Amino acid sequence: MPLTLATWNINSVRLREGLVARLLREEDPDVLCLQECKSPTEKIPVATFAALGYHHVVMRGQKGYNGVAIFSKRPIQDAGSVDFAGLDHARHVAARLDCGAMIHNVYVPAGGDIPDRDQNVKFGQKLDFFTHLRDHFHADRPSRAILVGDLNVAPLEDDVWSHKQMLKVVSHTPIEVEHFEEAREAGGWTDVTRLDQPQGKLYSWWSYRAPDWVTSDRGRRLDHVWATRDIIGAAHGSRVLKDARAWDGPSDHVPVFATFDI
Template sequence: MRIVTWNINSLRLRMPLLARLCAETAPDMVCLQETKVPDALFPLEAVRALGFGHVAYRGMKGYNGVAILSRQPVQVLEDTPDWCARGDCRHLAVRHGSGETAIDVHDFYVPAGGDIPDPDENPKFAHKLAFVEEARHWFSARAMRRTVLVGDLNIAPLEHDVWSHKQLLKIVSHTPAETERLLAWQQTGFIDAMRHFVPPAEKLYTWWSYRNRDWSASDRGRRLDHVWVTPDLRDALRGMQVLRPARDWDKPSDHVPVIVDMDA
């Protein structure tokens, strides 16, 4: 089973890139974030034409939005919270398969948090911290098995998840307030599937700012996109790839797809 997670940064704008991704990587499931399309305008037929007969989505106009595209049947899990009571389409979960071999997949888009890393001065940052805390509490209360959590979590938690640990400690996405909370969420029952393949001492990025004119040469990246799995899926992991060339595609997202292969 090949799962791809990608902050596509507007699905309708980047449908040609989604088609290219599917042609080049042949995923079984694609989890998208920041689709930026209300449900009534979701390009369902275009997505089905790519071979995904089973599609779930939650979207709103202009902002946020998540979608899960699957070649095999999935069932939407309806017992998920309305995070921070905002109804802002940041989470979608499905069950792939049935019985003992079923896999639950959670697709998240965590708030970015604005520019000022102070919850008293910046309501967006306060929302981000509250969102991660709420997610930690919710998952800690559940006995999870055969679960995959993916998405743009908007936090680079480890030293080598950013181009300069020292320079970014006071920059939103790498502040201790965020990284400590994200790791606490992860510790509710997950392992870091990307770092299963790439040791923590090695640099690993999935996002490069549009502000960097030559993003590849400067390589000032951050790992904002993640794949976590429950320990009972550790031995099922077969491979992982950050599709770095996608950052040079025509009109790219500032995030690149992350591909994980696993037995399922």
């Protein structure tokens, strides 16, 4: 049975409840993974999404910051969460689908503005998060699993508007890309989006600071869909819903989709 999954850093689920509802109505994914919900679990508007058919949910909330949630039309079971890097942040939650596949929803720290862990604690936390992610999935090798989320790294040259100008900017520095790739490889994960769209510029985030984000188009691909090798052959249809960046009161991120025949 095909499973279409979407991942979206919503930048406040309560503020953008209407945009989430619009996405569910217009795109009708089977599963939606949200990051940066910025809400305690009990205040996430689950009733709104349940009314649209998303009766199943697992969440980890946090007042004003972070927060991850998985909404599904198909039955899911809460499969726990990991406090990566020991930050005591709501940045990971896992769910098991009725078909047995596992979904990991991850929100990696942005890392601040200075790409130096000695000068910037947040950058060190980001690197430590990836190290813990690497070690966790190396020790407990995933199978029939999908990992999605705002991973806050644009790893490839075509994942940023200017590779040369971004090399010293947090999200595209060589040390971040190294940690990102080590974590991906340790779990045996494959980048589904780039498997489907291997060539060309591709972004999922545009800064709020740009007065005209469409014209400048200085984006980054920060949002990812990964799959383990045993189901990567079932993955297809990955796409980025760029139009959502132009919706009224948007997040600075847009949804990323993929379909799996599982």
